[in-house]
Amino acid sequence: MIIYKSKDEIENIKKSNQIVGKILSELKSMIEPGITTKELDRYAEKRALEFGARPAFKGYRGFPASLCTSINEEIVHGIPSSRELKNGDIISLDFGVEFNGLYGDAAVSCPVGEVSAKAKELIMVAEEAFFKGFETIKKGKRLSDISHAIQIHVESFGFSVIRTFVGHGIGYSLHEDPQIPNFGPPGHGPVLKAGMVLAIEPMISMGDWQVEILEDDWTAITRDRSLSAHYEHTLAITENGPIILSQVEDEQLSGKETKEIQNA
DSSP, rough: OOOOOOOOHHHHHHHHHHHHHHHHHHHHHHTTTOHHHHHHHHHHHHHHHHHHHESSSSSSSOOOSSEEETTTTTOOOOOSSOOOOOTTTEEEEEEEEEEEEEEEEEEEEEEEOOHHHHHHHHHHHHHHHHHHHHTTOTTTTHHHHHHHHHHHHHHHHEEEEOOOEEEESSSSSSEEEEEEEEEOOOOOOOOOTOOOEEEEOOOSSSSOEEEEEEEEEEOOEETTOOOOOOEEEEEETTTTTESSOOOOOSOOOOHHHHHHHHOO
C-alpha cells in the first residue's frame, strides 16, 4: 500500500534527506587513493549523530555498517572494511538516516583518482538516468514510465540496467511501497500522484545485468565482473510537480543551520 504524504510530512522528510545529501557531499570530497572504506563509514556515522540523526542502514536486517561502500564490480550493499581505495577504482556510496521518525536515502558513484574514460561515462550515465526518470514525472504518467525512461537512456550507451534491485517508496520506513524497477515498458503501475515520496536509484553495469551475492550475504556484484555504478535521490511529488529532497541546497551548512536541523 502506498502511503501518501502531506505537505508538512514532505517538509519533514526533506530534513532527513538534506542531512543525507550533506554527508554524501562531504564523503565525496574525501575520496582519494589510500583511504579505507571503514574510514568513510566512521565519518558518515559520526556526522549523522552530530546532526541528531540515526544511521538508517546500521542493523537494518543485520547490516553491520552505517554506509554501503561498493567498489568496481560491486553493485550495492558493499560492507566497509580496511580495504584501501586505489587509483582507477570507482566507488558507490549509499547512505540513509532516520531523523525525527522519518527517513532519507541517497547514493552517488565517484571516481578514485584518475579513472578510464569508459568508467567516467558509466558514472555519468547512472546520474543522467536518474534525471531522465525524474523528467517523466508529470500528471497522468504511471510508475513504469520512470522505469522505462531509465532503461532507454542506459541502454542507449550500451550499458545494462541491473534488474535484481529496485527503487522504493520511503518515509516512515526506509523501504515502503511502491517498488520502482529501472526497466520495463511504459504505461504500467500506479498513476503518479501528489504525496508520493520515492527513492529512485538507477544501478547499471558496463556489461551484463545479472548478479551474484558474495559470501558475506550482502555484497552484490556483477556476474561478469564488469564495472557498476549507482545513483540515487529521494524525491517527492507535489501539486506543483516533483522536487528532489536529498539534493543539497547549501553545500556549506553553517553551525547555526546544523543546530536548527537538530532542534526541528
